[in-house]
Amino acid sequence: MSKKLAIHGGEPIRTEPYPTWPMAGAREEELLLEVIRSRQWGGYNQFVGKFEKLFAEMHDCRHAVTCVNGDTAIEIALHAAGIGRGDEVIVPAHSFIATSSAVSRVGAIPVFVDIDRDTYNISPDRILEAAGERTKAVIVVHFGGIMAEMDRIQQVAAQKDLVVVEDAAHAHGAEWHGKRAGSIGLVGTFSFQNTKVMTAGEGGIITTNEHDIAARARSYGNCGRRQGAGWFDHFILASNYRMTGFQAAVLTAQLEKLPEQVRLRRHNAGLLMKSVRTPGIRFQTAPAGANVQSFYIVTCAIEEKEFGVGRDEFIEAMKAEGIPCAPFYEKPLYKNPMYDNLAHRVEPCPVAEEACGHSFWLPLATLMGGEEDVLDIMRAIEKIHAAYKPIERSAGLAVN
Numbered sequence: 001m002s003k004k005l006a007i008h009g010g011e012p013i014r015t016e017p018y019p020t021w022p023m024a025g026a027r028e029e030e031l032l033l034e035v036i037r038s039r040q041w042g043g044y045n046q047f048v049g050k051f052e053k054l055f056a057e058m059h060d061c062r063h064a065v066t067c068v069n070g071d072t073a074i075e076i077a078l079h080a081a082g083i084g085r086g087d088e089v090i091v092p093a094h095s096f097i098a099t100s101s102a103v104s105r106v107g108a109i110p111v112f113v114d115i116d117r118d119t120y121n122i123s124p125d126r127i128l129e130a131a132g133e134r135t136k137a138v139i140v141v142h143f144g145g146i147m148a149e150m151d152r153i154q155q156v157a158a159q160k161d162l163v164v165v166e167d168a169a170h171a172h173g174a175e176w177h178g179k180r181a182g183s184i185g186l187v188g189t190f191s192f193q194n195t196k197v198m199t200a201g202e203g204g205i206i207t208t209n210e211h212d213i214a215a216r217a218r219s220y221g222n223c224g225r226r227q228g229a230g231w232f233d234h235f236i237l238a239s240n241y242r243m244t245g246f247q248a249a250v251l252t253a254q255l256e257k258l259p260e261q262v263r264l265r266r267h268n269a270g271l272l273m274k275s276v277r278t279p280g281i282r283f284q285t286a287p288a289g290a291n292v293q294s295f296y297i298v299t300c301a302i303e304e305k306e307f308g309v310g311r312d313e314f315i316e317a318m319k320a321e322g323i324p325c326a327p328f329y330e331k332p333l334y335k336n337p338m339y340d341n342l343a344h345r346v347e348p349c350p351v352a353e354e355a356c357g358h359s360f361w362l363p364l365a366t367l368m369g370g371e372e373d374v375l376d377i378m379r380a381i382e383k384i385h386a387a388y389k390p391i392e393r394s395a396g397l398a399v400n
């Protein structure tokens, strides 16, 4: 007795939209007004330095350096870590393009390695296999806000003498054994782009415990200047990547909300994972050390044979039921046209390629409401499964 799916003209599970993202209120407005009235709107507004301190503290780091976006943050981090021409940098085969394009922009060579099937994060074993003579660094992405296996990765990095860069664009507030994302590798990077868990529309930040790394990062993003030297003394080829006071003001307000929002998403994601028992649906799993996830997105795999319908039809059916839902990255990074003429080796990454075909994600807004909003996701998944479930299964049930 399956109910008619909304995609086939039936009643949808819900018509009410999920909360919109980003979320802002009186606090953002109040702080923005302060910046407008200050007459110092650029990177030397007091909010910028204050926000850097607050963010560093919240992420268990001694230093934080703001910049224009998360993509540039990776470039700055690599530069600060001394990565450059001819060096190889290991990156996960699937991520946003910034993870690998930043490598190329400092003159280094991205080496794509496969992910783990269950955690969707870079596989420590594959890092070990891929690290060669010229490999100087590995960029780890904490996908969806679930930390990568940092103990093993740190071990492999030490063995192969690699710098660890954490691309924590999804992972503000996430933890590994009680330590925040961005504080474990030599350097961490975050994005404040419009969809991220804290945002000023655009923006980025670099975190580190090393004074020298922070100083190099600051110089690279501030026209090659050095602390203590003159305004018109430029020591390295660099650029102006400074964050504005407006961004820092909005981010100060966003940071105040982050802990409560992470708590809410953890609660709601926990409820979702507990209540979805449908065969053929598998959530991204967190390794044992990942004790806090930020839940930037909820990533799932769908097994067509068990569930009854494939990923693309499933997503359309979910959207018709009123649940926002999107496909995973379409292809691994190395299949982008920009890499068509790469001079160096690209080993295929079968796990990442498979994930691209059968995974999807729920955006963070779906976790920003109440429990009933979360249970609607479960109800939609069950309804779709009931409508499509494999023949053998329904035949079996009919006999009982």
Ligand SMILES: *Cc1c(COP(=O)(O)O)cnc(C)c1O
Pocket (backbone or CB within 6 Å): 069, 070, 071, 072, 095, 096, 098, 099, 141, 167, 169, 170, 191, 192, 193, 202, 203, 204
């Ligand atoms: C968003 C994102 C970035 C880059 O952020 P921008 O601020 O948009 O430049 C980098 N890495 C990952 C994994 C991201 O999702």
